[in-house]
Amino acid sequence: MENESNSAIRDILVETGEITIFGVRFFKEIFRRPFEFKEFLRQCYNVGNKSILLVGIAGFIIGLVFTLQSRPKMEELGAVSWLPSMVSISIIREIGPIITALICAGKIGSGIGAEIGSMRVTEQIDAMEVSGTNPFKYLVVTRILATTFMVPLLVFMADAIALLGSFLVENLKGDVSFTLYFSEVQMSVEFLDFIPATIKTFFFGFAIGLVGCFKGYNTKHGTAGVGVSANSAVVEASIFVFILDFVAVLLTEIIYNI
């Protein structure tokens, strides 16, 4: 029993170490020419294209449901006019980023893991290398950059759509106008809510791309290994997102209390 947990801990440490080395290599290669700009754009498009619908739907429904469910309690407390500010702060600070990141971990992380993984086992990565293209730059650097830039944009979009969903409920149930709702939001959401929330989304994006690429690039054991890579990319990317979120909240607390 003790041996088992020891080896589990060792596996986690080894994995973390290997991912770190992979990440360091990313920062080394990113500054070496040539930069694969076209492939980077293509990957940005892919990330957006694959997840925009799901992120949009999830954002809308969460905004809607969140507001619907909070409304009775707020009414009871006579605080219904606070609803827009409460909803917007929760969405922008926490719900928007985390939901978007988890969806992307599932869709994008597994997609990258499977795609690069199958390129590994069918020797396409080797073929790139012998034809003089650095596969790490071409495949990995472009994808990690793409998720790092696209996840924040998707979060932005999810936030906006969630607020729209929330507004819809307020408009129908409370007869709140568009201008009133969003001026409430504007008044309560401070610039300082945005900054840490946005910064952490870059890290979420980076982690999703990094883990997906790491899993895919190190795929072993043929085609069966591709499924394993895709699966563990989702699991590990989600764990990374939660850990990063926790760290972000801690840091924000510390910084704002100074």
Next chain:
Amino acid sequence: MNLTFTDRRKVIQIHDLKKNYGNNTVLDGFNMDLYEGETLVIMGKSGSGKSVMIKCLIGLEKIDSGDINIMGKDITAISEDDLNEIRTEVGFLFQGSALYDSMTVRENLEFPLRRHTKKFGKLGDATPLVMEALHNVGLDNAADLMPEELSGGMKRRIALARTLILNPKIILYDEPTTGLDPITSKEIILLMKSIQEKYKTSSIIITHDVDCARFIANRMILLVDGKNYAEGTFEELYASEDPKVHAFFKS
């Protein structure tokens, strides 16, 4: 018909190559020379390390010890840029074709050119080269297909076209006919032969296919237990009394 090439220049030299994975010793002192213009066939049982050897040769796998020399350059001791320079002279046909399955045939063929825009111009301008490569393998109309739309034999031909597009002086073939029906195999073998004659390439062919070896080999090496077990022309090895050698030809 088997000319001797041993008085020509050596384009590849492998000396005392060793390679382990953990405690699995795959190559244990393998030696090989390839002479200019020669076609060398390497045979060995499945799992004997042929693919590993050829990947070490082109720098895809790190070696544990030994020397590998391609056209006078020690590839274990040169920079990545120099290695890439050498790789433009060496074509590699992968065992499973290894076509980029998210790209069209045309994009697959253009991929090796993308680092050489100085020589060939922008990728769009490389069309004549792509068309010539497709013509060489008899698939003139395949440019806009995706790999998934191709049969196994067509894939192998496209992979061959991609290997040839930079006009390599040396071509490494890893089991070019495995998994193909006898007729398609024969076509691929004829194609390899015609390429060899047209471009005067030196080649290493890994194969289990006795007919292929008989038809194309100038010289052969049998790889057993990570070492060269026997070496000679097809006729010499075919006539050998050694049971291990004999086993390759009579199955």
